[in-house]
Amino acid sequence: xxxxxxxxxxxxxxxxxxxxxxxxxxxxxxxxxxxxxxxxxxxxxxxxxxxxxxxxxxxxxxxxxxxxxxxxxxxxxxxxxxxxxxxxxxxxxxxxxxxxxxxxxxxxxx
Amino acid sequence: xxxxxxxxxxxxxxxxxxxxxxxxxxxxxxxxxxxxxxxxxxxxxxxxxxxxxxxxxxxxxxxxxxxxxxxxxxxxxxxxxxxxxxxxxxxxxxxxxxxxxxxxxxxxxxxxx
Numbered sequence: 001x002x003x004x005x006x007x008x009x010x011x012x013x014x015x016x017x018x019x020x021x022x023x024x025x026x027x028x029x030x031x032x033x034x035x036x037x038x039x040x041x042x043x044x045x046x047x048x049x050x051x052x053x054x055x056x057x058x059x060x061x062x063x064x065x066x067x068x069x070x071x072x073x074x075x076x077x078x079x080x081x082x083x084x085x086x087x088x089x090x091x092x093x094x095x096x097x098x099x100x101x102x103x104x105x106x107x108x109x110x
Numbered sequence: 111x112x113x114x115x116x117x118x119x120x121x122x123x124x125x126x127x128x129x130x131x132x133x134x135x136x137x138x139x140x141x142x143x144x145x146x147x148x149x150x151x152x153x154x155x156x157x158x159x160x161x162x163x164x165x166x167x168x169x170x171x172x173x174x175x176x177x178x179x180x181x182x183x184x185x186x187x188x189x190x191x192x193x194x195x196x197x198x199x200x201x202x203x204x205x206x207x208x209x210x211x212x213x214x215x216x217x218x219x220x221x222x223x
Contacts, residue, residue, distance in 0.1 A: 033212075035214075040219075041217075044214075088152050090152070095208060096165070096166055097155045099155075100152030101152055102150075103150075
């Protein structure tokens with residue numbers, strides 16, 4: 001059974017600081033997604049990572065994938081308040097469905 | 111920009127009643143998904159359609175939940191009878207094809223009293 005673990009589950013950071021969210025998964029997969037969810041809202045697609053070593057960047061967020069280590073990271077550079085949200089990673093299971101992590105609640109304090 | 115539409119946005123019902131949720135995917139998207147998201151957790155897939163066919167309903171509680179996508183476009187998820195534990199956000203998503211990026215609708219927040 002595919003298990004997806006994120007850590008930390010809660011992250012409080014100061015504006016301007018850098019931090020990394022980790023996503024570990026238990027079985028082989030070649031596709032991983034990162035989504036953002038604002039309180040009471042739906043999920044917004046951020047990145048799709050399709051191969052080992054893939055790196056995607058958008059603004060202050062950068063995601064990477066290491067399929068051998070079964071690890072993806074979401075790095076936040078110089079955090080700003082607008083980045084406050086819950087971030088989910090989701091792993092493609094056998095090309096059939098996504099299995100989501102529990103989410104990381106990010107709060108950026110000014 | 112095309113979006114996934116869902117209705118209603120909020121639903122309050124009493125246990126043992128029937129509820130139904132509707133989803134209209136992005137035009138041209140062949141694959142449609144229904145997820146349940148319990149507060150504080152990630153979404154969990156309930157059912158996946160490819161056009162009008164169910165391709166995965168392994169996590170759907172079939173004794174009380176049903177889903178259909180009769181013409182391969184919009185879809186309905188029904189719960190009958192609703193139980194207290196069904197209180198959650200129900201999210202619909204669609205993708206152009208299987209393994210493509212899923213785009214989520216705004217969700218229906220269900221409260222069962």
